[in-house]
Amino acid sequence: MSKGRITIPTDDNFIKETMEIAEKWGADAIRDCDGFKLPKNIKDLARKVYSTYFVARGDNEWAEKNPEELQQTYLMTKHHLAKSDTLVIDIMEGYFKEQVKPDSYHDVKEFWEVIDRTTGEVVSLDNWSYNEETQEVTINNVTPWHEYTVSFLAYCIWDPTQMYNHITNNWGDKPHEMPFDARQPKTNKYIFEAMHKWLDENPDADVVRFTTFFYHFTLVFNDRAKEKYVDWFGYSSSVSADGLREFEKVKGYKLRPEDIIDQGYYNSSFRVPSKTYLDYMDFTQKFVSENVKKLVDITHEHGREAMMFLGDNWIGTEPYGKYFENIGLDAVVGSVGGGATLRMIADIPGVKYTEGRFLPYFFPDTFHEGNDPTIEARENWLTARRAIMRKPVDRIGYGGYLSLAYKFPKFVDYIEGVCDEFREIYDTIDGNKPYCGLKVAILNCWGKLRTWQTHMVAHALWYKQIYSYLGVIEALSGMSLDVSFINFEDIKNEDTLKDIDVIINAGDAGTAFSGGENWLDEEVTSIIREWIYNGGGFVGIGEPSAALGGGHFFQLANALGVDKELGFSLSTDKYFKEEVSSHFITEDVFEDIDFGEGQKNIYSLSENTEIIKYENGDLLMSANTYGKGRAVYIAGLPYSIQNTRILNRACFYAANKESEMKKWYADNSYCEVSAYIESKRYAVINNSNEKQVTKVYDGEGNFMEIELKPTEIRWMDIK
């Protein structure tokens, strides 16, 4: 059995045991962890040492010396009601004074904006003033009973990640790390010098684990030091007075604060992105990638590898962004919560290798007496393994206190098995692509940029409004389908849909994931209608193609065979409510279908629509023929074994390729097959903790029956 591809943490005075575990797991890299420095004789422990590096924080001396070069963020006050012709707004109300500080160093009239939110009009600069001492904006000549907000630029005086850890772990009087801005002239020079210096001072660090670069995703706390706003994709804290001025030079027009503030929605990735916001993202991505490249080049000069942590200060270096590959990073490491997050890491283009940090973290919340950490580990491994079978990360790793894990020998044994299984999969796949039955494209406003990152708010957290859509992504992460992510501009490129079998459009009406007003673009709808009509497959989930217009809410209503009742067409009789007696899509259903949040008021447009599920007056699943193509509607699809199977069948049905489904296929829903034609090997996995019997189909549709042990992976030769 091979060794390597495993990264572990270590601990104080834990050399012998670290070596023992490294040997057992086949670990070839050691990493440092929060609040813990690597031991001196680290080099003896592993082939490689990862050392965490912060580019834009951790040097308060520099930060304090250059307060005007601290990072900045745009903030909006809440809506204030005017009751007379003057309104006074305490702009810091609701914000955490230890985190942010209004910026009146730069001209507030240039960078702030007071808006009448009742009309949307910007208040003239003559009509308001800012009092630095009281931190109040006074607005004159307001219209009584209108609501006003102040958008203001602020300095970030505490790095959000350190702040979070500091507050969560009660770090007391430990200094608050102040983030400095790589765009500022002095700081820009400084960060490269600091990089050289650090590399010189840390000769043991083979791999610089950047955590991360310049700008943190938006994370703002409230006046009670609790999270107020979090957007893992948010750009609000990448702004600065200088940056905004530079933007105007580069893009030829001036951004308004509102372009970032966005009525207080701050361009959440659920918003259909505006042209100006896309321009701003591009501007920032370009700057960040160019400057990160310099850091990477320095790292390489020193003979080290550059690894990016996927998260924290990752704004501008999104791995599927257009400048990412130019950076020249060696590796990306990220946290694996399941299949989708694994693919988000594994599919990253332009790096030498990727690494997934698996759960559980070796922290006392899981590793305490009476708890069995192998349960979480197995769950994490089983969901991630599905995705690894499709596209493996190159390495896996763990974090936390190794000494803690060491106290759980059953866990240490279990992970040994995981590591072996991972290497076996990795070696067998050997860089080859597994067999894919269909090509599926996820269509939304973000396309490739947010590959495997749709419908997320804070990284991998559960929200009531997203799980019914995230399930689609999670299911796809381990399915025998070739998945791509496309946006509405891509649709207009005639090559985009050429090889695609199925378009999936999933999301709530008006969001970037459903597509909002893009569905009123006649070019988009024409192209997609034509494509479906000529044989394409469309799977709509939730409120697909939703944008009220022309007598429909779903712009693809006629293709889908369903529309949503908003009240306007109640007068039209809805005759079609009867379910078909059976359907290809639901042939494997073994329990009540879970539509998650589902949808209300979806109805069939004609008797031709095959209603597959109808409950309490609402259509929940249907299929429709449109020319030579087909469209499937599903009200919602949280992740589950059964829903994965439903989605698979929905895709093959939509593609009109039902007869192709049973190739490299297991008929037991708990099992999946991945075939590596070039490697002449295929694997059948059991995603459950119970033994399973399944028919396994080869590429010609021949099958045999096998029995798999709980969670087993069975490798077989392709003849």
Add this chain to the structure above:
Amino acid sequence: MSKGRITIPTDDNFIKETMEIAEKWGADAIRDCDGFKLPKNIKDLARKVYSTYFVARGDNEWAEKNPEELQQTYLMTKHHLAKSDTLVIDIMEGYFKEQVKPDSYHDVKEFWEVIDRTTGEVVSLDNWSYNEETQEVTINNVTPWHEYTVSFLAYCIWDPTQMYNHITNNWGDKPHEMPFDARQPKTNKYIFEAMHKWLDENPDADVVRFTTFFYHFTLVFNDRAKEKYVDWFGYSSSVSADGLREFEKVKGYKLRPEDIIDQGYYNSSFRVPSKTYLDYMDFTQKFVSENVKKLVDITHEHGREAMMFLGDNWIGTEPYGKYFENIGLDAVVGSVGGGATLRMIADIPGVKYTEGRFLPYFFPDTFHEGNDPTIEARENWLTARRAIMRKPVDRIGYGGYLSLAYKFPKFVDYIEGVCDEFREIYDTIDGNKPYCGLKVAILNCWGKLRTWQTHMVAHALWYKQIYSYLGVIEALSGMSLDVSFINFEDIKNEDTLKDIDVIINAGDAGTAFSGGENWLDEEVTSIIREWIYNGGGFVGIGEPSAALGGGHFFQLANALGVDKELGFSLSTDKYFKEEVSSHFITEDVFEDIDFGEGQKNIYSLSENTEIIKYENGDLLMSANTYGKGRAVYIAGLPYSIQNTRILNRACFYAANKESEMKKWYADNSYCEVSAYIESKRYAVINNSNEKQVTKVYDGEGNFMEIELKPTEIRWMDIK
């Protein structure tokens, strides 16, 4: 005990029994019924005889002689997908050829419209043609993969009500009554002559029961002779080539077919009405009211009374419309399905009396062996009685075959009691207004015009999308509150809100009942905010004040203390989820609260919002203080005893008048009190079929405890 105020049907060869029932029930009027003629010696039976009269149908000789003067309707084809540059549309596809016929007598290019529904653009007249023979429109130079519709004018060749009855009752070869148009010159003259003639020929008819006038509400059948589209308020079948030309003369601009077609929504009363549609309604109402007035005048000339049936061909004579009172009708009669429909009739202004036709109809569906018709009668009476206590109709009546009812002596006895109870209530109230604790205004796009008629599709039918709002109206119909209906224009009249304690806004986002884009009118929101802030009460149900803008979905979010999450503000933490331990509004709750369809994704904006009900991540009921005023949010409120009490408490709470609630009040939710100060009498009603014990409060807040028998009404003196 007094007699009278009761109308009954009679039957063939049923004189003796009719007299017996008339005596028992105290009936003083006899009416004819569908498919049955009044007997000759009718005059001996009752003081008054009602005779049904149809103005615009029932004379096929006239109709056939003047086919170009038949009534017309605007119809739209379904959306047709263009697959090449030519598109042929069979315009009658999906329509019932026995009901409607395309009108090519008038210039199709003047009155028809072909629309590219993908862009909304009208297809140039050069690019399409109509083939009368094949009933096909051929469109040239279409854009492939766009969807097209044809809007066309058609003749109505079968009156919808007669058609419905004909088909439902299998009337076989009975002639189809063709409706003629009172606006056409020959027909206009003819209907007045016919009126004279009929009155001469029917000397026994004391009361002409018009069923009804000129234009039927929109009721279109499909090619399988089933209902395709029904809108009890719809104006589509009031159009005509001449009418449209006349409109241009009167209003100074030309209507487009689309102004009536409305993308196929046909201006359903759920649509926020457009200016052009309101103009068209006004134009039609004016014409109809003026011409109906002439019929009424003729009726009066002949010494008879004119009674309008509220329904069928009632378009243009809506009783709360601005020209209605000019007509000079003596009476309106309508069908009573419950409290709201009773009030819809009872509150009609400008007539001498109103009459409610109660359920059940004496038809075999209810009056058959093994069924007890008193059950339906009691239910109907109990729900209607609540409303009668607030504002009685002047008469009640029944319909159907009297001989059928006669076979159910228990039923005949029960109705005797109903009639006596009705007269007792009527006589005691004696035209006085009962005590009202608050003045409540229902705010929507329709205001007074649709008094007690909100959220309806087909008269009194249940729809999943409406019952959660209809419940509010039904509850109010019997509550001790003074209810008015106002629209958004009324809001701008400074007198409108002067005496109002509570505004209620109930409905789904975007509908005329919530208000749609009216909530983006800064005048509207300013006035309402100011009014609440200064002490007004606001009760929002469903999606009140909903219109996305300025960072809120609910434009009164800050007043309500809640907003709806559409996905855009997921990044903002929602901390406030805890219910208050108890609240004034829910003090009487005795069973799970029924929110009907409820709402998802409503959340509290601040800790000041009192969350009264929160389930599965959704806020369902809350209250909030806004200046001196208060706003209450409720997710939905189907009609029930408990929800009536909740609404009552919500109103008193919003009005900041909790201490005033227990005046002329029963603390038992099944009981209600109505006090007639001028009559010095008050009544306590038991709305249940069980005995109830309740504290009864007088106008000073003193109470005594009484016990009421099932369904009892107890009258007491005011000291």
